Amino acid sequence: MSNIAGKAYAMNVITPMRWYMAWVNKLIFWVAMKKPSTLKGLVTLSLIHYARWVIIGRKQFPHLDPSQPKENLKYSYMLFFSNFNGSWDQYVDSFTFAIPSGLDLFWKWNLRYPRSVALTPFHKYIKYNQVETAHYYNAYPLATSNDIKSAKKVKQALLAFDDAAAGLPGDQFMKQYNALLRNLQNDLGDMHPAPIISMSAYQVQKRHDRHLRKQAERDGRIGKKILPDTSHEEPIDG
Numbered sequence: 707m708s709n710i711a712g713k714a715y716a717m718n719v720i721t722p723m724r725w726y727m728a729w730v731n732k733l734i735f736w737v738a739m740k741k742p743s744t745l746k747g748l749v750t751l752s753l754i755h756y757a758r759w760v761i762i763g764r765k766q767f768p769h770l771d772p773s774q775p776k777e778n779l780k781y782s783y784m785l786f787f788s789n790f791n792g793s794w795d796q797y798v799d800s801f802t803f804a805i806p807s808g809l810d811l812f813w814k815w816n817l818r819y820p821r822s823v824a825l826t827p828f829h830k831y832i833k834y835n836q837v838e839t840a841h842y843y844n845a846y847p848l849a850t851s852n853d854i855k856s857a858k859k860v861k862q863a864l865l866a867f868d869d870a871a872a873g874l875p876g877d878q879f880m881k882q883y884n885a886l887l888r889n890l891q892n893d894l895g896d897m898h899p900a901p902i903i904s905m906s907a908y909q910v911q912k913r914h915d916r917h918l919r920k921q922a923e924r925d926g927r928i929g930k931k932i933l934p935d936t937s938h939e940e941p942i943d944g
Contacts, residue, residue: 708838708839708840709838709839709842710842711842711843711844711847712844712846712847712848712849713791713847713848713849713850714755714789714790714791714842714844714847714850715789715790715791715792715793715794715797716787716788716789716839716842717786717787717788717789717790717794717797717836717839718785718786718787718836718837718838718839719785719786719787719832719835719836719837720783720784720785720786720835720837721783721784721786721813721816721817721819721835722781722782722783722816722817723761723781723782723783723784723815723816723817724781724782724815724817725763725764725779725780725781725782727815728761728763728782728815730815731761731784731812731814731815732761734811734812735759735761735812738808744808745805745808747804747805747808748801748804748805748808750804751800751801751804752851752852752855753790753791753792753796753797753800753850753851753852754788754789754790754797754851755788755789755790755791755851756787756788756789757786757787757788757790758786758787758788759784759785759786759812760784760785760786760787761782761783761784761785762782762783762784762785763782764777764779764780764781764782764783765779767779781817784812784813784816790851791850791851791852795829798825798828798829798832799825801822802822802823802825802828806822806823809822809828810822818831819831848897849897853895853897856892856893856894856895857893859890859893860890860893860894863886863889863890864886867882867883867886870882871883
């Protein structure tokens, strides 16, 4: 499924920007790196695995072979790519709520950027410029970023417990072990596949349901019995 690998979603957005303003964006990114507090709202979003902005100048695109014609580009381009857990809408909305002014600052000189608030124009802008991810590898497909953090915490706690409990009498061991379980109960979740579908899977199901409905209409089987209709539903991931 495009964009999705297990519980993780890969987003790639490429937006054109005025080439003579690229240096301003580079300066903004440099300041953000030097002062991480400017991205504090972003860091608090635990659903994010990774997020990065990159600016490619209009003359910086790779030229891989002498036979490859060189592009005469009018604009520079800003690439935004990120991996996250949850649906497309959840991620974009969380981004907007976490650092709305930061998003407006980063994308300010991108063509036709509508600002991050209101949400609907911003959603349309991201969807229009998003490039589908056809190949996406995920080492832990059933784990979210929080699952990985919890697993690390559990491992460290178990190793520490193993050292501390060596040689303890049975009753003392059980007492310490139960205390360990109480402290780790929020980190012992069970991992299952997430109820997220890709856009391609959604479209296939939508066409299938439409085909069944049309066939039933031709056969005169539609009366009081209503077949499932998902044409009004929206895909979870966007």
